[in-house]
């Protein structure tokens with residue numbers, strides 16, 4: 001293995017007894033470029049070409065009081081596949097907040113579980129006092145990787161192949177952009193939303209394939225809300241207003257306390273992709289909160305939306321958790337929240353909603369073949385969480401046409417990432433390709449990149465490649481085909497092939 005250490009950072013993390021600062025969450029403070037990676041199992045397929053990018057909450061400096069795993073600084077890990085070879089890089093997202101904290105030599109912004117008054121500088125996004133860590137999500141649009149933060153931030157760009165910092169998009173709106181921007185590979189458009197504490201509380205926007213902001217409209221809500229994800233179809237964008245939001249009375253006193261209102265419906269805004277606020281159709285559904293959608297598409301008069309319904313969006317404190325971490329542990333446990341694959345149908349003719357549970361297992365963090373995003377699709381891939389912990393150790397593949405499913409689990413001590421689908425070059429069938437994941441292997445103290453052949457799902461990983469260090473467990477990931485990166489418009493330029 002050829003490993004070039006690009007930079008080592010001087011961090012100040014003191015893990016103590018914090019459950020999310022050790023083991024598979026141990027922050028990594030080095031950036032490397034690695035080639036000639038040893039293949040542990042199988043062989044690197046020659047029939048995929050592109051990059052797997054995963055964002056990670058990877059804190060550099062110690063929190064003031066109590067760290068929440070969503071506070072960590074963004075770090076992108078990249079595995080690039082081409083001609084049966086793979087190489088790896090990782091870089092911190094060079095956010096304004098991180099650069100300021102590096103210069104200062106310590107923390108400047110309070111975290112999610114800390115008193116906002118501790119922040120020494122104004123923060124970003126909906127909350128207002130948090131650091132825009134750009135650590136939640138990553139997509140590739142117009143030939144560049146774009147990292148985003150779930151509480152809304154400016155968005156940061158990187159070259160998807162070299163991870164070179166490309167700065168902030170010049171179209172970044174005042175209220176920022178939330179995590180879970182959506183890319184339509186057919187049109188090259190990026191759809192995004194943001195949310196804030198001031199009316200109209202939400203906006204929706206479209207950036208075209210040439211990286212121009214071509215649409216930006218308010219989605220008026222009854223008050224500050226906490227939407228996390230959006231969906232789209234060929235003709236519509238779907239935004240949401242769930243009855244889980246900051247307590248308005250406490251918010252007026254500067255306290256951010258989330259409450260669930262089971263007496264209120266879930267509401268969905270269906271708007272033409274370039275539509276105006278007067279064209280929004282609102283649909284109501286059973287009260288819940290949804291962190292992530294799987295996909296949406298149009299069928300006759302209906303819009304079909306698949307995602308993970310939470311049976312218990314406001315779980316009780318986690319019994320047996322280390323003191324001070326009971327609530328945090330509970331909100332990170334999908335088994336506590338009861339996240340189940342669910343289908344909503346919005347009838348555009350009657351205005352009615354119908355709902356249906358698709359699976360009773362606890363699943364979340366779904367992925368599809370992105371060529372089917374917003375279009376009819378057959379296969380979904382969900383992640384299986386380790387009970388009690390915000391980490392994955394398996395996947396379920398669903399055939400949504402037949403109702404069949406297949407499940408795999410990793411061996412003890414091995415943890416996976418969100419695993420996007422990488423289509424085989426020349427694939428004709430929707431499931432002809434691989435799920436790509438990083439694996440934290442605690443038995444070896446190293447990480448790996450692994451591929452699961454979706455045509456023989458239950459065989460588990462068919463290729464595992466050793467990486468030079470143990471990364472921290474992260475959140476969202478994406479796959480970008482090399483062809484899509486090269487065709488990515490103004491930002492693609494002439495990029496290194498790696």
Ligand SMILES: [Fe+2]
Pocket residue numbers: 136179180228291292476
């Ligand atoms: Fe998310």
